[in-house]
Amino acid sequence: MPLVGSVVEGVATLALTLADGRRQMVGLLLPADFLGRPGRTRSSYDVVAATEITLCMFRRAEFERLLRDSPRLGQRLLDMTLDELEVAREWMLLLGRKTARERIASLLVIMARRQAGVGDDPTPGGASFPLHITREAMADYLGLTIETVSRQISALRREGQIRLCENRMVEVPNLDSLVVESGGGVDPAV
Amino acid sequence: MPLVGSVVEGVATLALTLADGRRQMVGLLLPADFLGRPGRTRSSYDVVAATEITLCMFRRAEFERLLRDSPRLGQRLLDMTLDELEVAREWMLLLGRKTARERIASLLVIMARRQAGVGDDPTPGGASFPLHITREAMADYLGLTIETVSRQISALRREGQIRLCENRMVEVPNLDSLVVESGGGVDPAV
DNA sequence: CGTGGTATTGACGGGAATCAACCAGAGTGG
């Protein structure tokens, strides 16, 4: 790939695949995120658009010149990459150590929090957000099968941890409780 | 942590831990690798020295000034961070999708290849290397328990995929065969 | 109406975690 670029609008997914087809998502590309590696020619991720997407592409050589000339750009890029590394590592903890239920709860908490940042919090301590993503994408993301994803969501629904409303809205009556189900985040203790 | 720095000599491990003690290694710090985040104050990894280690530390503010002044340093740092991100993502594939046996085989292949870079290849197609690491560290790294690690290594030994010699040397008679056991790497197909 | 994609649910089996016993080597101190 002689091109690099960044996402202007839309969402794409980054995934890795084994020879027999087993698939693991390893990243999300949101607007402003970067695609392709300056300094390497081969980057063997599967990049799949999740929505309509518009990119801003550069020839690699051009971009590298740009990078040399503008140190601000380099710092910004470093910062974004460090963010992605942090996210990837926390995801390693999820993939390596969390149960299926905890993984689902973790994902829901993340999506709820992202939405909370956007705006509406209907009830204090609660949250609600749309779940546009398919079960398959969730499974690829969480290192599970779609059946397990479906079952765990059903279980959380039966237990009242979440409610599934029309057009894919999810309501979380008690976010703290769901955080407990998620196994918590990184241990802040020494 | 008001300090950042880099490893001069020795090896350290980066790990994340859940509140109940479940632990996942998320990175290795080898000589020249970087520690601590420029731009953030909190970094909640457990950093544990795996050997005697010597670091070269800077005050954060000082280092950030250095970073602004020398664009070469920033580029180098970006490059290293992108490498680490790539490693982390391939590890996500292992943690999310590979079986215990495949994880063990993958780790052994990686260590064999690293050693091959260093020097000796006794038999063509084979390899051998020292395994200084404990089962616990392997388990933390691979997202398994020590019992499972031990069992899978025993199984590979029984099947002749590997031989365990004195002072922790591992011999791999047929590296290609072990690669097959590892589930292969990332699928190069589109 | 049929068809394909997405989701749910059940039955079943297997793989890894858990619980537990045991062994080897290295200190440690009487």
Place this chain on the structure above:
DNA sequence: CCACTCTGGTTGATTCCCGTCAATACCACG
């Protein structure tokens, strides 16, 4: 020297979570 402990490793028995296989439902769409 020997008893004791501690750490790291191996192995067995059992449990249970999740993957696999399968059937069914739902919905959009031609």
